[in-house]
Amino acid sequence: xxxxxxxxxxxxxSVFKSEHFLSxxxxxxxxxxxxxxxxxxxxxxxxxxxxxxxxSQKFIIEGPVGTGKTAVAKRFxxxxxxxxxxxxxxLQKLHINCRVNKSTYLVYLKILRAFKPKFPRRGHSPEELxxxxxxxxxxxxxxxxxxxxxxxxxxxxxxADILYDLTRLTDxxxxxxxxxxxxxxxxxxxxDESLFDQSTLSTLQRNILRFEKYDSKALYDIxxxxxxxxxxxxxxxxETLQVICDIASERGDAxxxxxxxxxxxxxxxxxxxxxxxxxxxxxAKSDTHPELRKEVFTALPIQSKLLLLAAAxxxxxxxSAYITMGEVEEMYRTVCEEYGQEPRAHTQVxxxxxxxxxxxxxxxxxxxxxxxGQTTLIGFSDVPAELxxxxxxxxxx
Ligand SMILES: Nc1ncnc2c1ncn2[C@@H]1O[C@H](COP(=O)(O)OP(=O)(O)OP(=O)(O)O)[C@@H](O)[C@H]1O
Ligand SMILES: [Mg+2]
Numbered sequence: 001x002x003x004x005x006x007x008x009x010x011x012x013x014s015v016f017k018s019e020h021f022l023s024x025x026x027x028x029x030x031x032x033x034x035x036x037x038x039x040x041x042x043x044x045x046x047x048x049x050x051x052x053x054x055x056s057q058k059f060i061i062e063g064p065v066g067t068g069k070t071a072v073a074k075r076f077x078x079x080x081x082x083x084x085x086x087x088x089x090x091l092q093k094l095h096i097n098c099r100v101n102k103s104t105y106l107v108y109l110k111i112l113r114a115f116k117p118k119f120p121r122r123g124h125s126p127e128e129l130x131x132x133x134x135x136x137x138x139x140x141x142x143x144x145x146x147x148x149x150x151x152x153x154x155x156x157x158x159x160a161d162i163l164y165d166l167t168r169l170t171d172x173x174x175x176x177x178x179x180x181x182x183x184x185x186x187x188x189x190x191x192d193e194s195l196f197d198q199s200t201l202s203t204l205q206r207n208i209l210r211f212e213k214y215d216s217k218a219l220y221d222i223x224x225x226x227x228x229x230x231x232x233x234x235x236x237x238x239e240t241l242q243v244i245c246d247i248a249s250e251r252g253d254a255x256x257x258x259x260x261x262x263x264x265x266x267x268x269x270x271x272x273x274x275x276x277x278x279x280x281x282x283x284a285k286s287d288t289h290p291e292l293r294k295e296v297f298t299a300l301p302i303q304s305k306l307l308l309l310a311a312a313x314x315x316x317x318x319x320s321a322y323i324t325m326g327e328v329e330e331m332y333r334t335v336c337e338e339y340g341q342e343p344r345a346h347t348q349v350x351x352x353x354x355x356x357x358x359x360x361x362x363x364x365x366x367x368x369x370x371x372x373g374q375t376t377l378i379g380f381s382d383v384p385a386e387l388x389x390x391x392x393x394x395x396x397x
Contacts, residue, residue, distance in 0.1 A: 013272075058200075267284065306396075328349075
């Protein structure tokens with residue numbers, strides 16, 4: 001009998017009910033263990049709705065990886081918009097990832113395009129864009145709640161002027177409504193005096209909300225919510241959730257916990273069984289690494305991905321913790337050939353390495369004056385080279 005592979009696949013049973021509840025873009029309605037954080041935000045921002053235009057707010061959300069900073073900021077902004085709409089205040093929210101929009105120009109362009117979607121990409125200065133944003137807000141009697149996510153990365157690269165400029169946009173105008181409020185989000189926002197003017201700095205220092213790592217119990221509650229949405233009833237053993245929480249609680253990282261759960265489910269499907277047993281979670285742990293964050297790597301340009309692939313392969317080959325810049329470049333040329341890309345010159349490659357370093361994707365350091373002479377050494381914090389290689393090959397597919 002001829003085997004119909006497509007029908008086979010389609011007819012295959014799965015432990016999942018809707019996988020998308022485990023995807024990185026999904027923001028749950030309910031965020032267990034973040035009540036008090038959401039309440040603090042509400043206390044500070046309610047004035048925007050209670051007396052619109054009277055004042056604006058600036059807030060910082062800080063905390064380690066996967067502690068719900070982005071999820072909370074997005075969910076909170078959504079609720080603000082709803083509350084405003086119920087009172088006929090036209091408040092918009094906008095989430096900007098400053099890792100992707102990595103210059104003030106691109107951030108302003110993104111803001112402007114929220115109001116004028118077809119606004120051309122080139123032809124204006126950042127100051128002109130800002131001016132247009134102010135005019136539109138005034139003309140249309142709009143308020144804006146801006147979430148600047150991954151702001152720490154941006155500030156380290158470009159400084160903090162963006163906060164100052166955005167603040168001045170409305171704050172300096174006497175008797176005019178203040179229309180723009182900001183929530184800055186990041187692991188650790190460098191609030192130091194050399195970067196900020198005094199008044200922005202003191203406002204921000206008063207308004208920092210720090211998220212702590214989740215403990216095992218909190219992770220368990222978060223995972224249980226997700227499991228109920230994403231999996232068919234009775235497919236995930238309680239012990240499996242326990243194992244995942246134990247693994248992920250070391251970092252307190254909910255993203256990692258959710259990824260482990262998803263991978264464990266995938267493993268069950270691959271094995272054609274309808275129970276997600278603890279062993280699948282343990283296996284998931286060895287197939288991934290919490291540092292390999294898909295949304296960070298996906299946002300990188302292809303050339304940076306190829307460069308990383310080259311570094312991973314070279315590290316695998318030499319089996320040492322660090323490789324030299326020269327070694328990476330040599331491997332990079334081979335990888336470019338493999339992918340039909342034109343390799344770029346040294347200065348460009350060097351810039352990418354600096355950029356990847358700023359992203360926290362690679363570590364760089366100057367070599368000592370040993371045999372290899374003075375050069376830049378490149379390594380990956382604690383991701384095994386082979387795992388990184390597989391991860392990149394998947395992405396490049
Ligand atoms: N309290 C929570 N309840 C439910 N899901 C949560 C909670 N906290 C985090 N998550 C989920 O965990 C994942 C990671 O959360 P999030 O992206 O908000 O982390 P983050 O603090 O912004 O991390 P990073 O610093 O890496 O940007 C997301 O899928 C998010 O929906
Ligand atoms: Mg985030």
